[in-house]
Amino acid sequence: MKILVPVKRVVDFNVKIRVKADGTGVDLANVKMSMNPFDEIAIEEAIRLKEAGKAEEIIAVSIGPQKAQETIRTALAMGADRGILIKCDDEVEPLAVAKLLKGVVDAEKPDIVILGKQAIDDDSNQTGQMLSALLGWPQGTFASKLELDGGKARVTREIDGGLQTILLNMPCIITTDLRLNEPRYASLPNIMKAKKKPLDEKTAEDYGVDITPRLKVLETVEPATREAGEILATPEDLVEKLKTQAGVI
Amino acid sequence: MGVLLIAEHDNTSLNAATARAMSAALAISKDVHILVAGNGCSSVAVEAGKLEGAAKVLLAEAPHLENHLAEELAALTEPLAKQYEAVLAPATSVSKNFMPRLAALLDVAQVSEITAVKSPDTFERPIYAGNAIQSVQSSDAIKIITVRTTTFEAVEEGGSASVEKIDAPASVGLSDFIGEELSSSDRPELAAARVVVSGGRALGSKENFVKYIEPLAEQLNAAVGASRAAVDAGYVSNDYQVGQTGKVVAPELYIAVGISGAIQHLAGMKDSKVIVAINKDEEAPIFQIADYGLVGDLFEILPKLQSELSKSSG
Numbered sequence: 005m006k007i008l009v010p011v012k013r014v015v016d017f018n019v020k021i022r023v024k025a026d027g028t029g030v031d032l033a034n035v036k037m038s039m040n041p042f043d044e045i046a047i048e049e050a051i052r053l054k055e056a057g058k059a060e061e062i063i064a065v066s067i068g069p070q071k072a073q074e075t076i077r078t079a080l081a082m083g084a085d086r087g088i089l090i091k092c093d094d095e096v097e098p099l100a101v102a103k104l105l106k107g108v109v110d111a112e113k114p115d116i117v118i119l120g121k122q123a124i125d126d127d128s129n130q131t132g133q134m135l136s137a138l139l140g141w142p143q144g145t146f147a148s149k150l151e152l153d154g155g156k157a158r159v160t161r162e163i164d165g166g167l168q169t170i171l172l173n174m175p176c177i178i179t180t181d182l183r184l185n186e187p188r189y190a191s192l193p194n195i196m197k198a199k200k201k202p203l204d205e206k207t208a209e210d211y212g213v214d215i216t217p218r219l220k221v222l223e224t225v226e227p228a229t230r231e232a233g234e235i236l237a238t239p240e241d242l243v244e245k246l247k248t249q250a251g252v253i
Numbered sequence: 254m255g256v257l258l259i260a261e262h263d264n265t266s267l268n269a270a271t272a273r274a275m276s277a278a279l280a281i282s283k284d285v286h287i288l289v290a291g292n293g294c295s296s297v298a299v300e301a302g303k304l305e306g307a308a309k310v311l312l313a314e315a316p317h318l319e320n321h322l323a324e325e326l327a328a329l330t331e332p333l334a335k336q337y338e339a340v341l342a343p344a345t346s347v348s349k350n351f352m353p354r355l356a357a358l359l360d361v362a363q364v365s366e367i368t369a370v371k372s373p374d375t376f377e378r379p380i381y382a383g384n385a386i387q388s389v390q391s392s393d394a395i396k397i398i399t400v401r402t403t404t405f406e407a408v409e410e411g412g413s414a415s416v417e418k419i420d421a422p423a424s425v426g427l428s429d430f431i432g433e434e435l436s437s438s439d440r441p442e443l444a445a446a447r448v449v450v451s452g453g454r455a456l457g458s459k460e461n462f463v464k465y466i467e468p469l470a471e472q473l474n475a476a477v478g479a480s481r482a483a484v485d486a487g488y489v490s491n492d493y494q495v496g497q498t499g500k501v502v503a504p505e506l507y508i509a510v511g512i513s514g515a516i517q518h519l520a521g522m523k524d525s526k527v528i529v530a531i532n533k534d535e536e537a538p539i540f541q542i543a544d545y546g547l548v549g550d551l552f553e554i555l556p557k558l559q560s561e562l563s564k565s566s567g
């Protein structure tokens with residue numbers, strides 16, 4: 005069995021981003037970049053399936069600038085077998101990403117694609133679902149547990165009211181939620197080994213996909229900011245303030 | 254062309270998020286139809302018809318629609334969507350699951366979690382955990398939109414839209430529903446509560462969470478929330494998580510207990526009207542956005558706070 009895991013290079017989750025004053029976007033110069041945390045969980049899940057003898061090969065694919073190959077190398081250092089970089093310098097919307105991934109799926113014929121449920125930069129939460137639609141495959145989104153058995157995937161999903169379990173035909177799409185697993189760190193020897201693993205470079209044209217955006221970003225602004233309030237001395241003061249000043253209790 | 258609004262429900266009653274998403278729908282078009290898809294949910298359709306501004310309710314009932322599986326909902330809505338300029342749904346776990354699938358079937362983009370409608374084709378949405386707000390204009394013929402309901406007021410009741418039954422296509426049969434483990438609580442629903450009391454890693458155990466957070470919530474008739482760290486540690490279940498990748502809430506009063514205030518947590522609660530932080534570290538980032546803060550040990554502060562509250566209400 006083959007597993008495909010798309011990985012995205014995003015601003016590190018610890019960075020507090022700054023909005024450019026002229027409204028043209030977010031300032032990404034000299035900002036620490038990392039693999040999207042949900043994609044680390046996706047890679048980890050794929051590796052665990054391989055370690056359990058349920059998968060033979062893990063392919064990590066990234067769509068992004070040349071530097072996204074660092075993200076692929078991270079995936080390879082964690083345990084993916086080979087990488088594909090589809091080079092795109094501009095931002096690619098989830099629908100176009102899904103179309104490119106469909107191209108990769110058609111060429112590589114994986115049995116499962118495991119994606120992060122959302123990228124922590126655009127917070128769209130769309131790509132996995134869109135890829136499922138384009139392929140006509142079932143989807144197990146926001147997964148906190150994945151079991152492969154008897155040619156089906158049993159997925160426990162985090163939903164608004166708690167947990168839901170569904171059974172999917174294979175091949176299928178999985179998107180990861182936080183509690184699916186705890187991703188490993190790559191060891192130094194594995195980081196060295198990863199440098200020798202194969203990494204192919206492709207372009208959107210190779211897959212015949214039009215990546216023209218459908219949405220036009222008119223402006224990017226700072227959200228309304230909140231001022232720090234007051235530190236109170238006692239719980240008694242707090243109750244008093246909530247009653248008389250804030251009027252919320 | 255009008256707008257199709259997807260109702261959020263559990264086959265028994267209409268979720269309050271729908272009335273809020275209705276406000277967003279009406280800002281795009283005055284001609285809003287509501288789709289109620291499920292099984293044995295005709296009473297939900299009647300409820301939906303009462304929403305102010307509803308022009309018509311479409312009711313699709315079938316056994317395979319009962320559990321709102323994405324594959325089935327997308328197959329149902331694909332042909333319907335083509336009759337509208339936009340399809341909207343409140344951003345719940347059901348719509349986050351099926352709406353992007355629908356968008357891809359229609360070959361259009363989705364605009365996720367809008368917080369404002371600037372014009373029928375231009376919307377505001379938060380990115381980077383709410384640390385930037387983007388205005389985006391859609392050039393697609395059909396706009397697929399999920400609505401962050403905290404920023405839209407619920408419409409009143411007062412409509413009397415008729416209910417029209419529509420046929421559901423046959424099951425696509427790609428996936429099966431096995432079961433659900435839903436949290437049961439007497440507390441108000443987190444996403445809709447007027448007061449939320451949230452606990453963090455500092456609670457230290459499930460027992461402490463029950464002992465310290467629950468009674469305070471009960472006293473304030475509040476919903477209970479949590480940070481990711483508290484959920485990961487198993488103090489409460491996943492549906493309590495507030496934040497960038499959990500639930501977004503904006504109650505009148507949000508009390509954060511033993512929560513540091515990571516960007517990802519703030520993303521889910523910083524639009525609350527009044528924020529109270531209780532933390533032993535006066536440098537904790539949560540204090541930078543809190544209206545009122547108490548610096549100290551929560552295990553000492555919470556019992557005192559409870560007795561003050563009962564004094565003042567008694």
Ligand SMILES: Cc1cc2nc3c(=O)[nH]c(=O)nc-3n(C[C@H](O)[C@H](O)[C@H](O)COP(=O)(O)OP(=O)(O)OC[C@H]3O[C@@H](n4cnc5c(N)ncnc54)[C@H](O)[C@@H]3O)c2cc1C
Nearest residue numbers: 453454455480481482496497498511512513517518533551
């Ligand atoms: C991809 C991703 C998504 C995430 N999504 C979310 C999300 O949706 N929601 C979310 O909440 N987090 C999310 N996080 C996690 C987030 O980054 C933080 O790790 C998390 O919010 C921390 O939880 P906490 O504040 O409870 O714990 P900590 O950061 O450990 O804070 C505990 C606080 O308790 C205080 N404390 C300790 N003991 C006491 C005491 N006795 N009395 C009073 N105060 C005390 C400490 O001073 C500290 O400030 C996400 C992270 C990632 C990478």
